[in-house]
Amino acid sequence: DSGVTQTPKHLITATGQRVTLRCSPRSGDLSVYWYQQSLDQGLQFLIQYYNGEERAKGNILERFSAQQFPDLHSELNLSSLELGDSALYFCASSVLSMSGELFFGEGSRLTVL
Amino acid sequence: AQRVTQPEKLLSVFKGAPVELKCNYSYSGSPELFWYVQYSRQRLQLLLRHISRESIKGFTADLNKGETSFHLKKPFAQEEDSAMYYCALTNTGFQKLVFGTGTRLLVSP
Numbered sequence: 001d002s003g004v005t006q007t008p009k010h011l012i013t014a015t016g017q018r019v020t021l022r023c024s025p026r027s028g029d030l031s032v033y034w035y036q037q038s039l040d041q042g043l044q045f046l047i048q049y050y051n052g053e054e055r056a057k058g059n060i061l062e063r064f065s066a067q068q069f070p071d072l073h074s075e076l077n078l079s080s081l082e083l084g085d086s087a088l089y090f091c092a093s094s095v096l097s098m099s100g101e102l103f104f105g106e107g108s109r110l111t112v113l
Numbered sequence: 114a115q116r117v118t119q120p121e122k123l124l125s126v127f128k129g130a131p132v133e134l135k136c137n138y139s140y141s142g143s144p145e146l147f148w149y150v151q152y153s154r155q156r157l158q159l160l161l162r163h164i165s166r167e168s169i170k171g172f173t174a175d176l177n178k179g180e181t182s183f184h185l186k187k188p189f190a191q192e193e194d195s196a197m198y199y200c201a202l203t204n205t206g207f208q209k210l211v212f213g214t215g216t217r218l219l220v221s222p
Contacts, residue, residue, distance in 0.1 A: 003156075033210070042117075042214035043157075043199065056209040090157070100147050100203055102210060104157040 004105035006091050012111045018079040021108045025072055025093030031055070032074040033094075033102060034066055038087040049074055078110070086112045115140045117202050117213035125219045126190050134185040134216050136174075136200030146176055146183040149199040149212070157199070160185075170194070190220045 005024040013019055025032050034046040045058035049068035060066075063081075068074040078085060088109050092102035116139040126132055138144060148160040161169045163176040163183060174185045183200060200213040 035212075040214070042119075043212040045209050045211055048209060058209060092157075100145055100162055100201075100210060101159045106156055 004091055004093050004103055006089075006105035006108050008108055009106065010109050010111075012113060013081060014113055015081055015083060017081050017112075018077065019081065019110065021076040021078070021089050021091075021110070023074045023076070023091030023093075023105060025074070025091075026103050029093035029095050029103070030072065031094045031096060032068055032072070033092040034060075034074070034076050035090040035092065036087045037090060037107070038084075041087075043090065046076070081112045083112050086110055115144075115202050115204065115209075115211040117200050117211055119198075119200055119213035119216050121216045122214070123217045123219065125221065128192055128220055128222050129189050132185075132187045132190045132194070132218065132220075134198050134200075134218065136183045136185065136213060138181050138183065138200070138202050140181075140202060140204070142204055144176075145203045146174070147201045147203075147210070148172070148174055148183075148185050149201055151197040151199070153196070160198070190218075192220050192222060194218060195220045 007022045030051045033048045035043040046060040047066050048056040052068050063079050066076045088107045090107045092104045094102050118137045146163040150160040151157045172187045197215050199215045201210050203210045
């Protein structure tokens with residue numbers, strides 16, 4: 001499958017901990033986006049990278065950080081976790097920085113206990 | 114700031130009935146609008162974009178700048194249309210794609 005791949009699919013951790021979510025974009029896609037989906041919330045845009053550079057930022061908390069590596073995969077780091085960080089985290093990729101068509105992964109479900 | 118509002122969490126219709134999923138947006142510039150769909154056990158995917166002015170799976174959406182709306186319509190709903198639908202907005206620079214909270218469409222036989 002050459003689509004967007006996210007790992008892990010599920011993650012359960014405790015408050016105060018730190019986790020890393022990983023995303024591999026589609027082959028050839030240079031742009032990676034991260035979204036958070038909480039209960040009853042839509043997809044909240046967190047951050048976008050294009051070819052290794054941060055391109056746009058949403059309402060990403062200071063406890064969260066992300067980066068895109070030279071091989072174009074991306075990681076989202078969530079630290080000092082709180083109960084409210086429990087959510088589905090989606091990664092999406094697109095060919096260009098400027099594109100409305102995003103290809104989504106299946107998401108990583110984070111549960112903070 | 115960019116904002117997308119989908120007022121209905123759930124829309125339930127019978128097969129063959131017309132469907133209209135509402136989407137209103139707030140953006141001071143010239144928006145680019147999209148509808149994304151997530152079928153059961155599938156990934157979120159693009160359904161259509163306003164700049165293409167196309168009909169996909171019988172769905173159409175017209176951008177009404179006066180009413181700041183981009184409602185999704187289909188004249189005759191099918192059971193396979195049951196899914197979660199998200200309206201999304203970006204600016205002309207496509208710097209970020211902002212989604213609404215989504216509407217679940219349930220088409221009953």
